[in-house]
Amino acid sequence: MIKASIVLALVGLGVLAASVSGTVAVPFYLPLSTLVLAGIMYIGRSIPKFLRIFLVMLSATHLVLVALILGSRVGLITGDYTGYVPPPSAALGATAFGALIFGLAFVPVVRTICRIADRYLESQADSVIRIPFIGLVRAREGTIGTWMIGILIAMNLAQVALAVRFNFYFRDLFNALENKDATAFWYQLFIIFAPLAAVHVVIALTEVLLQNVLLIRWRAYLNTYYVGEWLGNGAHYRMQLLGRGADNPDQRISEDLRKFVESTYSLSVGLMNQAATLVSFVAILWTISAGFTFPGTNVEVPGLLVWVCAGYAILGTWLTHLIGRPLIGLNFEQERVEANYRFSLARLREYTEQVALLSGEPAEREGLAHRFSQIVDNYMRIIIRLIKLNTFTLSYSQANVVVPYILTAPYYFIGKISLGQMQQVVGAFSRVESALTYFITIYTTLADYKAVLDRLTTFEGAIASAQRVGGESKLAITEAAGRELRLKNLDVRLPDGSALLHTDALTFRPGERTLMTGPSGSGKSTLFRAIAGIWPFGEGEVLVPEGQTMMLLPQRPYIPIGTLRDAVTYPGKAETYTDAQIAEALRAAKLPQIAERLDEERAWAQTLSLGEQQRLAVARALLAKPDWLFLDEATAALDEPTEAEIYRIIKEQLPQTTVVSIGHRSTLAAYHDRRIDMKKTESGLSTPVDLRQAVPAE
Ligand SMILES: Nc1ncnc2c1ncn2[C@@H]1O[C@H](COP(=O)(O)OP(=O)(O)OP(=O)(O)O)[C@@H](O)[C@H]1O
Numbered sequence: 001m002i003k004a005s006i007v008l009a010l011v012g013l014g015v016l017a018a019s020v021s022g023t024v025a026v027p028f029y030l031p032l033s034t035l036v037l038a039g040i041m042y043i044g045r046s047i048p049k050f051l052r053i054f055l056v057m058l059s060a061t062h063l064v065l066v067a068l069i070l071g072s073r074v075g076l077i078t079g080d081y082t083g084y085v086p087p088p089s090a091a092l093g094a095t096a097f098g099a100l101i102f103g104l105a106f107v108p109v110v111r112t113i114c115r116i117a118d119r120y121l122e123s124q125a126d127s128v129i130r131i132p133f134i135g136l137v138r139a140r141e142g143t144i145g146t147w148m149i150g151i152l153i154a155m156n157l158a159q160v161a162l163a164v165r166f167n168f169y170f171r172d173l174f175n176a177l178e179n180k181d182a183t184a185f186w187y188q189l190f191i192i193f194a195p196l197a198a199v200h201v202v203i204a205l206t207e208v209l210l211q212n213v214l215l216i217r218w219r220a221y222l223n224t225y226y227v228g229e230w231l232g233n234g235a236h237y238r239m240q241l242l243g244r245g246a247d248n249p250d251q252r253i254s255e256d257l258r259k260f261v262e263s264t265y266s267l268s269v270g271l272m273n274q275a276a277t278l279v280s281f282v283a284i285l286w287t288i289s290a291g292f293t294f295p296g297t298n299v300e301v302p303g304l305l306v307w308v309c310a311g312y313a314i315l316g317t318w319l320t321h322l323i324g325r326p327l328i329g330l331n332f333e334q335e336r337v338e339a340n341y342r343f344s345l346a347r348l349r350e351y352t353e354q355v356a357l358l359s360g361e362p363a364e365r366e367g368l369a370h371r372f373s374q375i376v377d378n379y380m381r382i383i384i385r386l387i388k389l390n391t392f393t394l395s396y397s398q399a400n401v402v403v404p405y406i407l408t409a410p411y412y413f414i415g416k417i418s419l420g421q422m423q424q425v426v427g428a429f430s431r432v433e434s435a436l437t438y439f440i441t442i443y444t445t446l447a448d449y450k451a452v453l454d455r456l457t458t459f460e461g462a463i464a465s466a467q468r469v470g471g472e473s474k475l476a477i478t479e480a481a482g483r484e485l486r487l488k489n490l491d492v493r494l495p496d497g498s499a500l501l502h503t504d505a506l507t508f509r510p511g512e513r514t515l516m517t518g519p520s521g522s523g524k525s526t527l528f529r530a531i532a533g534i535w536p537f538g539e540g541e542v543l544v545p546e547g548q549t550m551m552l553l554p555q556r557p558y559i560p561i562g563t564l565r566d567a568v569t570y571p572g573k574a575e576t577y578t579d580a581q582i583a584e585a586l587r588a589a590k591l592p593q594i595a596e597r598l599d600e601e602r603a604w605a606q607t608l609s610l611g612e613q614q615r616l617a618v619a620r621a622l623l624a625k626p627d628w629l630f631l632d633e634a635t636a637a638l639d640e641p642t643e644a645e646i647y648r649i650i651k652e653q654l655p656q657t658t659v660v661s662i663g664h665r666s667t668l669a670a671y672h673d674r675r676i677d678m679k680k681t682e683s684g685l686s687t688p689v690d691l692r693q694a695v696p697a698e
Contacts, residue, residue, distance in 0.1 A: 001041060001044075001045040001052060001056065002042065002045055004041060004056055004059065005038045005039075005041035005042040005045070005059075006038075008034060008037060008038035008041060008059050008062075008063065009034075009035060009038035009039075009042075011031075011034055011063060011066065012031045012032070012034030012035035012037075012038055013031070013035070014031075015030065015031035015034065015066060015070065016028065016031035016032065016035070019031055024070060026069065026070060029091050029092075030066060030069065030090075030091050031066075032091070033062070033091035033092070033094055033095040034062060034063075034066060036095050036098070037058070037059050037062055037094060037095060037098045038059070040055065040095075040098040040099060040101075040102050041055055041056070041059055041098070043102070044101075044102045044105070047102065047105035048105060048111070048114030048115070048117075048118050049114075049118050049121045049122055049142075049146065050113070050114045050117040050118055050121055050149075050268075051101050051102075051104060051105050051110075051114060053121075053146055053149050053150050053153065054101050054153060054268070054272060055098060055101050055102070056150070057150055057153040057154060057157070058094060058097050058098055058101065058272075059094075059098070060154070061094070061154075061157050062090070062094040065090045065094070069090075089279055089280075089282070089283040089286075090279075090283075092279075093275075093276075093279035093280075097272075097275065109450065109453065112453055112457060113264060113453065116222070116260060116264075116453075116456060117264055119221070119222060119225055120141070120142065120145050120218050120221045120222060121142050121145050121146050121149075122142050123140065123141040123142035123145070123221055124140050124141075124142065125140065125141045125142075125221075126138065126139075126140065126141075127139065127140065127141040127144060129144050141217070141221055144217070145214065145217065145218060145221075148210055148213065148214040148217075149214065149265075149269075151210060152207065152210055152211055152214065152265075152269060153269060153272060155203050155206065155207045155210070156207070156269055156272065156273040156276075157272075157273070157276055158203055159200070159203060159204070159207075159273070160273060160276040160277050160280055161280075162196060162199065162200050162203070163277065163280075163281075163431065164280045164281070164284070165196060166193075166196065166427070167281070167284060167424050167427045167428055167431075168424070169188060169192050169193055169196070170420065170423045170424060170427055171418075171420035171421055171423060171424040172184070172188050172192070172420060173185065173188045173189070173193075173420070173423075174418075174419045174420040174422070174423040175418050175419060175420030176188055176420075177419065178418060178419040178420065211265070214265070215261055215262060215265060218261045218265075219257055219258055219261045222257050222260070222261065223253065223257055226252070226253050226257060226459075227253060229460075229463050229467075230249055230253070230463055232467070233467055233470050233471075234466075234470060234534050235463050235466040235467050235470070236249070236466075237534055238466035238467075238469055238470055238534075238536060239462050239463065239466040241495050241536075241537075242462070242465065242466060242469065242495060243495075249459065251455075252455055252456060252459040256452050256455050256456050256459075257456070259448075259449075259452045260452050260453070260456060263445070263448075263449045263452065267442070267445065267446075267449065270438070271442075274435040274438045274439065275435075277431055277432075277435045278432060278435040278436065278439075281428040281431040281432045281435070282303075282306050282432055284424060284428040285303065285305040285306045285309060285425065285428050285429065285432060286302075286303040286305075286306050288305065288417060288421050288424060288425055288428075289301075289302070289303050289304045289305040289306065290302075291416065292304040292305070292411060292416070295410065305407065305408075305425060305429070306432070308407060309429050309432045309433055309436070310432075310436060312403060312433060313432070313433045313436035313437050313440070314436070314440070316396050316433075316437065317436075317437050317440040317441060319392060319396075320389070320392065320393060320396075320441070321441075323388055323389050323392050324385070324389045326385055327382065327385050327386070327389065330378060330381055330382045330385060331382070333378050334375070334378050334379065334382060337371070337374040337375050337378055338375060340371055340374070341368070341371045341372055341374075341375055344367060344368060344371055345368070348364055348368075400429075400430055400433065403429070404425050404426040404429040404430070405422070405426065407425070407429075408421075408422045408425045408426075409422070469536050469537075470536050473536035473537070473538075474538070474539040474540075475490075475492070475530060475535065475536060475537070475538040475539060475540060475542070476540075476541050476542065477531075477533040477542045477544060478541060478542070478543050478544070479543075479544055479545070479546040479547070480543040480544070480545065480546060481545075481546055482545060482546075483509075483510040483545050483548075484507050484508065484509055484510065484543075484545065485507070485508040485531070485542075485543070485544055485545060485628065485658075486505070486506070486507045486508075486541075486542075486543040487503055487505065487506040487507075487531075487540070487541070487542055487543075488504075488505055488540060488541040488543065489504060489505075489539070489540045489541065490502065490503050490506070490530070490538065490539075490540035490541065490542065491538050491539045491540055492523060492526055492527060492530050492535065492537070492538040492540075493537040493538045494537060495537055497537070499685050500523045500526055500538075500685070500686060501522070501523040501526070501527060501678070501685065501686035501687060501688070502685055502686075502687055503687060503688050506676070506688055506690070508628075508658065508660055509658075510545075510627075510658050511658055512658065512673050512674055513651075513658070513659045513660075513661075513671065513672040513673045513674070514659070514660045514661070514672060514673070514674045514675070514676060515661050515662075515663060515668055515669055515671075515672035515674070515675045515676070516660065516661065516662045516663075516675075516676045516677075516678065516688070517662075517663065517664065517675060517676070517677050517678070518677050518678025518679065518680075518686065518688075519678070519680055520664075522678040522679075522680050522686040523678060523686045524632070524662045524678050525554075525632050525662065527678075527688070528552060528630050528632050528660075528662065530542060531544075531550075531630070532550065532552050532630070545627070548627035548628060549624070549626040549627050549628070550626055550627065550628040550629075550630065551620075551621055551624055551626035551628070551629050551630070552630040552632065553614075553617045553618070553620075553621060553629070553630070553631050553632065553634035554632050554633075554634065555614075555632055555633040555634060555636055555637075556610065556613070557613050557614060557616065557617035557620075557634075558570070558605075559604045559605040559608070559613060559616065561603065562601060563598065563599055563600060563601045564594060564597055564598050564599070564600050564604060565579070565582055565598040565599065567604050567616060568582050568585065568586065568598075568616060568619050568620055568623065569582065569620070569623060570620065572623075572624065577623055579598055581623065582595075582598055582619075582623065583595040583596065583598065585619040585620075585622040585623045586616070586619045588619065588622055588649050588653060589615040589616065589618040589619035589622060589646065589649070590615050590642060590645060590646065590649075591612060591615050591616060591619065594608075594612075604616075609637075610637040611637040611638045611639075611642070613637075614634055614635055614636075614637050614638060615638070615642075615646065617634060618634070618635075618646055618649075618650065621650070621654070621657075622649070622650070622653050622654065625654055625656070625657065626657060627656065627657060627658065628657065628658050628660070629650070629654065629657050629658070629659050629660070630660050630661075630662075631659065631660070631661040631662065631663075632661075632662045633662055633663055633664070634661075635647070635663075636663065636664070636665075640665070640667055643665075643667070643668075644667070644670075644671070647668075647671035648671075651671070659672075674690075674691070675691040676688045676689065676690055676691065677689050677691055
């Protein structure tokens with residue numbers, strides 16, 4: 001950026017010297033604007049990278065314009081460039097854009113956009129990209145993204161330049177027709193138009209390809225980043241514990257990130273494109289309006305066509321807004337009723353068994369029909385409103401075709417402008433009109449975009465506070481020498497800070513099977529969570545034996561979507577075990593009926609009964625062979641003989657594993673050597689009482 005600003009400043013100084021000395025007849029404001037741009041680039045070197053790309057590309061475009069103008073002045077580029085690259089508007093436009101981009105860096109909402117966008121653009125991750133005709137190129141992902149955005153901006157500006165050139169082509173073509181000059185006509189058609197049209201097609205196609213590659217790479221990077229942050233250090237679990245600010249993380253990661261990337265790109269590059277179009281074509285309208293008088297008077301109005309066009313665009317947009325405004329509310333309502341309907345269907349799918357048992361199908365059908373009728377009703381209102389709106393917009397766009405003729409015909413008939421210039425006005429008028437309309441109507445898109453930004457920001461905030469709670473937790477999990485697991489001065493609290501349980505000291509010895517009992521809600525599961533290191537609320541020390549592995553089986557195990565093999569080996573990799581080992585573990589866990597179906601992919605959590613799911617989790621433990629196995633009512637859904645068999649298998653197949661169980665059944669005591677009872681004091685605080693000996697089975 002510093003180098004680029006120095007180059008720009010040197011060019012500016014050189015052209016200024018040439019202009020002052022009279023070597024080249026260049027108006028002095030052109031090098032002055034180059035110098036101002038160089039200054040903006042220099043002081044803007046610390047603004048977000050996303051904005052810097054626009055600043056650098058703008059300066060590069062400005063240099064191209066300077067080169068074109070200089071070239072035409074020294075006779076390098078020949079041709080009729082009257083009004084083609086109008087120096088005052090190019091200089092003014094570029095400087096104003098530069099200042100605007102710099103100023104945007106201080107607008108809070110733009111800073112938020114840039115902060116999220118820059119995560120990608122500043123990424124240091126090594127990556128590769130396949131470039132046609134060059135092959136695979138290795139670079140940092142951020143560098144790849146930066147170049148892609150830069151090239152896309154250049155392509156957009158090149159499209160604007162081409163549009164301007166086409167506008168002049170139409171002038172020359174129609175002038176040739178007016179003058180019945182066949183040579184000039186064919187020249188314009190084949191020598192000027194054909195190559196330009198080919199360039200236009202190539203740029204447009206490349207742009208589509210590049211834009212889509214950029215958007216998917218950008219989204220992929222942000223997706224990995226946000227998923228990583230969400231899952232990092234158990235933030236996802238703590239966010240749920242804290243329960244604030246981050247509903248539907250799934251929507252934020254899948255929908256909002258996609259919308260963010262698409263809208264950030266289309267709004268920023270689109271705005272730049274439309275602004276460049278506006279400046280370029282306003283200049284054409286302004287130049288052609290020279291000497292135009294207000295109809296019926298002798299009063300000359302500078303840039304008359306520009307003012308008429310602006311007034312026309314504002315009137316059109318205002319009427320569109322008046323007629324179309326109810327659509328905003330109607331579309332919002334449509335999303336709401338669609339979401340309600342989707343939710344009812346998803347809920348029905350979840351509770352299908354319960355509905356079937358209650359024979360609730362007729363009630364469900366009625367409920368669904370009612371919700372769907374809301375969709376239809378609102379949709380009809382949207383259609384009626386759209387018809388009203390389209391009646392206006394279609395008439396307006398038809399009027400667009402004739403208005404420029406009505407405006408210019410009087411001047412043509414009195415010989416003030418040529419037929420070619422009249423054609424030029426027709427083209428420029430529609431460009432200026434649509435650019436102005438774009439600026440005026442963009443606010444509805446912006447409102448949606450702002451909502452996306454807000455959702456991503458609150459999501460980030462919730463992740464950050466979850467990470468903070470984890471980082472600041474006074475509940476320390478420390479690896480210590482020795483083979484015992486010890487709790488020292490442990491206070492476990494609830495998320496709101498109230499005390500749940502306390503123990504001065506509690507030791508779990510290796511090889512000793514412990515059963516933890518106590519009233520429901522006394523904090524047994526929460527103590528397990530604290531030992532597993534996922535519960536951040538509380539103070540004290542949990543000393544876990546160094547280098548030893550732990551596994552905790554909850555009452556309702558998690559079964560991922562995928563094959564049975566993936567479900568059994570979760571969270572490890574399926575390749576770690578042979579099929580024979582996995583099948584053997586399933587058989588040992590009393591699931592012989594599914595041991596041969598390892599490749600089967602289905603929603604296992606919905607297919608297997610709770611008792612079967614618990615046995616699948618035991619199979620997981622048999623494969624993983626942890627040093628410590630915590631069973632939190634992990635066999636509660638089994639019948640007593642099967643539960644006994646499972647405990648026997650665990651003891652037999654995992655002789656090195658220390659088992660600590662939570663359970664309410666008295667029969668469990670038989671499989672344990674020691675019992676700890678969670679007693680609740682009158683103040684509500686629980687404390688584990690060591691009963692040393694397990695209560696013998698009745
Ligand atoms: N995320 C949470 N937010 C607020 N309170 C919680 C949370 N998790 C647990 N609790 C509360 O902590 C207390 C202890 O819960 P815990 O699940 O540890 O009890 P438990 O002894 O295992 O009970 P049970 O025998 O019924 O499984 C309960 O009052 C519960 O409501």
